[in-house]
Amino acid sequence: MSDTEEGGFVSKFLTLVIGDKRRWRQYKARVKQLPPDYRAAVEGIERYLMHFGPMDGDNSASLFEDVADLFERAAADGTPIREIVGSDPVEFVEELIRNYDKGGYVARERERLNSAISRAAGEGNGAV
Template sequence: MGIQDMIEGKKQWRAHMARVKALPRDYQIVYKEIQRYYFKIGPVGLADGTLLSGLLDFFEEGVAAGKGVLELIGDDVAAFCDELVKDSRTYADIYQESVSGEPGTTEK
């Protein structure tokens, strides 16, 4: 990854966060909690940016429709997050496989 790629990535991230800041306060709070949750569990697909940008698109559509954030996702934010990534591998899964020696992992 070159310097230009890092600069472009930073510009995209700032534009993404500007969209988040344009959301109503309740949406912002829930978005940031979901973001924190995903950064903690580390879905492998998080790095490509489609998960969070898709979530932001979903929230913007909810705002346009005049719905509250909990009307969109339900009362259990963690369950909503888990449902979005239920079929995705996480870095925690990869680590667990590496320490347990399950098939399909590399040993040192």
């Protein structure tokens, strides 16, 4: 793969993950304006989301923007970081992901699994 092809692949991948580059730059500029501790928290969440978050560009962009909104408001109000994320930051981020993953492949497969088990167990069709 040439450098040009590789660069195109990386650009397409990033667009898939983060969506529109303009939105991504705006998000990054907002995060840069946060107080250092809030910025560090958002950057930690961002790293986690890059690995485990929704892979749909639009959902990802909205999720990142909403995280920025949340932390901007919290910083303005002086809300402590632990009050935002709670005692388990992983669970906090996983809940965010679940809220943005409704139309994604994983959510559909989870629903299919739940339906299959319910049918197999005779639930919902009058059988016991």
